[in-house]
Amino acid sequence: MSVDMNMEILIVDDYRTMLRIIRNLLKQIGFDNVDEATDGSMALKKMREKSYGLVISDWNMEPMTGLQLLKEVRADAKLKSTPFIMVTAESKTENVIAAKQAGVNNYIVKPFNAATLKMKLVAVIGNF
Amino acid sequence: MSGLSKQGRSASLAAEAPAPTTGEVVEIVEQMIGSIRGDLSPGALQLYGELEELARFIRNTREELATIGADELRDHDIASATDELAAVVGATEDATGKILDSCDVIAEIAAEMPAEQSARATDAVTTIYEACNFQDITGQRITKVVRTLQHIEIKVGQLLGAFGASGAVVAPKADKPKAAASKPAASAATDADLLNGPQLPGNANSQADIDAILASFD
Numbered sequence: 001m002s003v004d005m006n007m008e009i010l011i012v013d014d015y016r017t018m019l020r021i022i023r024n025l026l027k028q029i030g031f032d033n034v035d036e037a038t039d040g041s042m043a044l045k046k047m048r049e050k051s052y053g054l055v056i057s058d059w060n061m062e063p064m065t066g067l068q069l070l071k072e073v074r075a076d077a078k079l080k081s082t083p084f085i086m087v088t089a090e091s092k093t094e095n096v097i098a099a100k101q102a103g104v105n106n107y108i109v110k111p112f113n114a115a116t117l118k119m120k121l122v123a124v125i126g127n128f
Numbered sequence: 129m130s131g132l133s134k135q136g137r138s139a140s141l142a143a144e145a146p147a148p149t150t151g152e153v154v155e156i157v158e159q160m161i162g163s164i165r166g167d168l169s170p171g172a173l174q175l176y177g178e179l180e181e182l183a184r185f186i187r188n189t190r191e192e193l194a195t196i197g198a199d200e201l202r203d204h205d206i207a208s209a210t211d212e213l214a215a216v217v218g219a220t221e222d223a224t225g226k227i228l229d230s231c232d233v234i235a236e237i238a239a240e241m242p243a244e245q246s247a248r249a250t251d252a253v254t255t256i257y258e259a260c261n262f263q264d265i266t267g268q269r270i271t272k273v274v275r276t277l278q279h280i281e282i283k284v285g286q287l288l289g290a291f292g293a294s295g296a297v298v299a300p301k302a303d304k305p306k307a308a309a310s311k312p313a314a315s316a317a318t319d320a321d322l323l324n325g326p327q328l329p330g331n332a333n334s335q336a337d338i339d340a341i342l343a344s345f346d
Contacts, residue, residue, distance in 0.1 A: 017224045017263045024231070024257045028250070060268065060323050067319060089268055089326035091333040096341045098322055107342060109335050110326070111261030114254050116335060 003128040007053030008033050012043040012069065013087075014061040018110075022056060022087070025114045029121070030128065040064025044072050047079050054125060059088035059095070067102060074103040083124045087112065150186050150291050157183040190291050202284040206277050213270050213277075224263040231256050265326050 009031055011022045016038075023034050035052070037043035041064040043057065055073070059066040066086055073079045086099050087108040096107055106120045122128065157179045168176065193199075231253045238249035326332070333341070 013264075015264045015267060017221065017228065017260060020228050021257050021260055024228075024235075025254065028254050028257075060325065065319060065323070067322065089265055090322065090324065091327050091338065092322075092324060093333060093337075093341055095322050095325075096333070096338050098318075100342060100345050107338050109333065109338055111258070111265055112335070113258045 003126050004053060005030050005128060006033050007031075008035060008050065009054045009056065010035050010037060010043060010046060010052040012037045012040065012055065012057035012061070012066065014038050014058065018058065022117075025117050028114055029118045040066060040069030040072070043069050047073065047082070048076075052082060054121075055082055055084045056087055057084065059086055059090050059099075067099060070099065070102045070104055085120055085124060150190070154183050154186050186291070193288065193291055198284055198288055202281055202288065206281045206284070210274055210277050213274050217267050217270050220263050220266060224260050227256065228260060268326050 009026060011019055011026075011034055013019050013022065019036050019038075023036070026032075026034055035046060035050075037046055039061040040057070043055065044064070046052075047055070055069075057066040057069055064072075066088065070084055070086070073082055073084060080103075083105045084103070085106045085108060086104050087110060088095070089110045091109045099107055105124045108116055108120050161176060161179055161183070234249060235253050238246045238253065240246075241249060
């Protein structure tokens, strides 16, 4: 199945700079339809209002972390199949395992580049 | 000597005693020392020695706290260091915002250039975007340092309170740092344990390490 380059992608990070970086890198690799949230609870609210083809989320945010968002998404019948990539500075093995056990599709450690982002997108949603 | 170390005493005093009690402790100890002169059993003699040592320890600690200016450290130095670090975060955020604004302008201009130049300019802009990752990483690192400073500030305040050097324990002045402090109780412990990043380069898993961990689940 081909990738819908117009799909809506939700990016979640409490650092405005990081939202801009991810948005721009997504644009560089061909995805223009990007929405933003600054923590897990805001992201969850948006996801319940609108359908997203992919979520790219930071971990360490308040009040709701990226891991809690992931668990909420996987526990929600309507949202649970949404592809979810964690992009975080948390690089410890136990973090990767916790995210995987919670149902993450892929895991990018910060700092990252456009090539890594593209590689992980391909791994999760297919080649484009 | 008894098994009670000075560190043990000071720790228990710092943990339990409200601010004004150590002066009273010295007073009580001195009264007790005064009252137990006379026939001293070996046990009483040991207690006498211990109490005298305790009184001397409290006096010395109060003098040392005054000498190193612990109240100054709490009230000015740590607060000032926290403010300086907050200013670093603010300045890098502002500068990064301007760099990214300029990148957007260059990207717009690049779109109007001939194909080859446009591609080169776009690649350069992408590299700048990638490099701006630093603002998030340094911000998180500085937040960890601020949290440590706040912890020291509280401990110094408790020490000052316990030894009566200058008033009560104070709460930290800086804003609450990015942390998992206000998580729901059910998952707080687990989630908080997982909020340690960014790791220092020598201690961090690389993207390749993480890919391998993920692959091990397949």
